[in-house]
Amino acid sequence: MEVGLVGKPNVGKSTFFSAATLAPAQIADYPFTTIEPNRGVAYVRVPCPHVEIGKQCNPVHGACESGTRLVPVEMLDVAGLVPKAHEGRGLGSKFLDDLRQAAAFIHIVDASGRTDFEGNVAKDGDHDPTEDVKFLESELAYWIAGILARDWEKNARKAALADVPFERMVQERLAGLGLSEALVSMAIRDAGAPAMTASMDGLVPLANAIRRRGKPMLLAANKADLAPEANLQKLRSLKGYETVATSAEYELALRRAAKAGLIDYLPGAATFAVRAGAELTPAQRKGLDKVHTFLGKFGSTGVQACVENVVFKLLGRIVVYPVEDEVHWADKKGHVLPDAFLVPRGSTAKDLAGRVHTDFAKNFIRAIDGRTKMVVGADHALRDGDVVKIVARV
Secondary structure (H helix, E strand, O other): OOEEEEEOOOOOOHHHHOOOOOOEEEEEEEHHHHHHHHEEEEEEEEEHHHHHOOOOOOOOOEEEEEEEEEEEEEEEEOOOOOOOHHOOOOHHHHHHHHHHOEEEEEEEOOOOEEEEEOOOOOOOOOOOOOHHHHHHHHHHHHHHHHHHHHHHHHHHHHHHHHHOOHHHHHHHOOOOOOOOOHHHHHHHHHHOOOOOOHHHHHHHHHHHHHHHHHHEEEEEEEOOOOOOOOHHHHHHOOOOOEEEEEHHHHHHHHHHHHHOOOOOOOOOOOOOEEEOOOOHHHHHHHHHHHHHHHHHHHHHHHHHHHHHHHHHHHOEEEEEEEEEEEOEEOOOOOOOOOOOOOOOOEEEEHHHHHOOHHHHEEEEEEEEOOOOOOOOOOOEEOOOEEEEEEEEEE
């Protein structure tokens, strides 16, 4: 699963990316610092079931710290988006193509209002950040509408003559976005089916509904340490969005300080502690004091909250643990809970079998609940934190 970071230039996207992944990214105070997309891995936190059996887990991917499982999520940081990017302005076409496989977006917004639409320093320092949300919504909608508009009338007529369901025709046109026919059908109900002769502008309402259904977006009100409270309230009041006050710069500072052994800090925590004997410069102490004040006001830097809200709330994922030994919760080598999969809420045992290996889904016999040791069928709905053994014909 991939989460894309979107937003105009110079709002802190690359800083957010580096803070969330601790992967290197070019960071500078000018537009279009990012040209090629940065790829890294962030993590979501869940309680690890290994504490129930008193045996330490052995994650193949991610990690486990003091009973908290860190489950990996791919993250993509792309070039900044400017108005009329769908027409090719800035790095628009490349930006949009890079986002095709993202399941959801985190829109990094400069809540301080200090950057204009182009990513330059705002003349009066009072740019309205809600306008950034509106323009990015529009660009994403026009991007999808542009894909639909290619030979729209011809394709719509052809589908009608062949008695192909309208939603299937739309889904096939958008195959590169990884959207299901069911999702497209819901978006059509939201927006209403456009006319066969619809222009690109006429397809925008459908495209916007498809984006909202298929590529949900969270708002990271970044630079919240510099933002007027009025700006944060404006962003929080936008309908249809979850907004998280964020300081990517503070999160990056904390993670780097923790990595250097200067402080004890867990991503997403409301506090940190300077390690005994750590030698901090006056500038470092002053910086940490500012971060401490921010944490006291907002409860966290917001970066980890953004990632987890996207995964668990917007995308509705749960974590399940497939095992080969349902008694010891291990694989054949004795590794305890080696895998943790993020799957859509409502997934079945057979769905999980397919995630483990496509042949397991084809040859599915049954599954076994690791906690109750009860046999469950293919349609058994998985719950968050389930430990499951898949039995299939080999």
